[in-house]
Amino acid sequence: MTLTEKLLARASGKASVQAGDNIWVKADVLMTHDVCGPGTIGVFKREFGKTAKVWDKQRVVIIPDHYIFTADSMSNRNVDILRDFVREQGLPYFYDVIDDPNGSWKFDASKGNTKRQYGSNYAGVCHAALPAKGHTRPGEVLFGTDSHTCMAGAFNEFATGIGNTDAGFVMGTGKLLIKVPETMRFRLEGKLQPGVMAKDVILHCIGEIGFDGATYRAMQFDGPGIATLSMDDRMTIANMAIEAGGKNAIFEFDARTAEYVDARTRLNGTKSSYEPVEVDRDQKFVYETVIDLSKLEPTVACHPDPGQRKTAKQMNGMKLDRAYVGSCTGGKTSDFIEVARVLRGHKVSIDTFGVPATPEIVHELQTTRWGNETIWQILENAGVRMTENAGCSACLGGPLDTFGRMNQGGLKCISATNRNFPGRMGSKESEVYLASPATVAASAITGRVTDPREYLTN
Numbered sequence: 001m002t003l004t005e006k007l008l009a010r011a012s013g014k015a016s017v018q019a020g021d022n023i024w025v026k027a028d029v030l031m032t033h034d035v036c037g038p039g040t041i042g043v044f045k046r047e048f049g050k051t052a053k054v055w056d057k058q059r060v061v062i063i064p065d066h067y068i069f070t071a072d073s074m075s076n077r078n079v080d081i082l083r084d085f086v087r088e089q090g091l092p093y094f095y096d097v098i099d100d101p102n103g104s105w106k107f108d109a110s111k112g113n114t115k116r117q118y119g120s121n122y123a124g125v126c127h128a129a130l131p132a133k134g135h136t137r138p139g140e141v142l143f144g145t146d147s148h149t150c151m152a153g154a155f156n157e158f159a160t161g162i163g164n165t166d167a168g169f170v171m172g173t174g175k176l177l178i179k180v181p182e183t184m185r186f187r188l189e190g191k192l193q194p195g196v197m198a199k200d201v202i203l204h205c206i207g208e209i210g211f212d213g214a215t216y217r218a219m220q221f222d223g224p225g226i227a228t229l230s231m232d233d234r235m236t237i238a239n240m241a242i243e244a245g246g247k248n249a250i251f252e253f254d255a256r257t258a259e260y261v262d263a264r265t266r267l268n269g270t271k272s273s274y275e276p277v278e279v280d281r282d283q284k285f286v287y288e289t290v291i292d293l294s295k296l297e298p299t300v301a302c303h304p305d306p307g308q309r310k311t312a313k314q315m316n317g318m319k320l321d322r323a324y325v326g327s328c329t330g331g332k333t334s335d336f337i338e339v340a341r342v343l344r345g346h347k348v349s350i351d352t353f354g355v356p357a358t359p360e361i362v363h364e365l366q367t368t369r370w371g372n373e374t375i376w377q378i379l380e381n382a383g384v385r386m387t388e389n390a391g392c393s394a395c396l397g398g399p400l401d402t403f404g405r406m407n408q409g410g411l412k413c414i415s416a417t418n419r420n421f422p423g424r425m426g427s428k429e430s431e432v433y434l435a436s437p438a439t440v441a442a443s444a445i446t447g448r449v450t451d452p453r454e455y456l457t458n
Ligand code: SF4
Pocket: 066, 125, 126, 127, 146, 148, 326, 327, 328, 329, 391, 392, 395, 396, 417, 418
């Protein structure tokens, strides 16, 4: 069996399963957020009754992150609906924007959108917050009401996005009927060259198979190249499986996975036991490819979908209007460090926005020093507009007052985010070009799509 098949067999209590089988799978964790949480709660109450209790309080994780730092009152209200539900159900894992469990959330637009406006429990973008807060464990099943839930496949688990109706059902029963996906294998060999990042790996893969090339399939990443990738790298790659239509992504388990998960579960006091799934000798794949990481180049996914692959060099210096670094995919500490490495000693020439994925990342960037400057200062001194309000921000467009949103048509933005269908970051007439944080940084300096290796001197 493939990694996904082994994991799903275990989660369904069967000795073995194969692609195409329909099986009932037990959920280890159900995650929802401010956009889908109210709808999920509505389905749950409608189907299980007004006084129903969730199947397991310890396994429901609620993370507001999407439409948070906006004066839009309906968006603010969504967070209040989550808080009311958490109080009613006594749920321990709610990463609220405010500290008062009886309060209500209101964004104060008069304070601007770059200074911190959240309390001590806020955790930022759900997919970055889940592992950081100790909710991702090898061998487990994670369902989330968000398509990029597949990011947790980096931790050797089956993680997939589901709709509100399915999530309402999981909330009441703790299980879900799943068709076992076929598996596509991406065997990684070699090591990335300087200036080439994990984002380039996944943009390369999606370019190979197209933006629907993994529809309802598992994308399995294994091979000796895995050992050279950090957990941040693996998360970036797994995050974008859905951009090829993938049901899930899954990585092999190794000592690095264990080190991360053990540290995070210990730090947060979450469940620390887990059972990884190991690679079998006998695996059936519907597609197999070998990728030599050392041969990859800085890559761009052009408007209007993530499968429109070109190398940065092939873009012939296409002119840009703005640059954006952020999201679950591209807003991690390691992403901003790469941006700082490129930008240090330079100035951006186009509007450039930086949105860390979590408050913890904000803290790391503001306290990590390179000489006399923090990473945060290096970025700001280069002209990047950094916000402390970690969250999804303009990755998903959002209300008109969202930081970094493309409100104007005709703008071309190079972005470290993960999706570039028309209208994704605002105006339907704007264009988004997906690239690594390093490529975004180099392009922000020149105002044109630029290979970051031209700027890597230190
Ligand atoms: S940062 Fe973007 S991709 Fe990630 S959860 Fe938020 S909106 Fe979705």
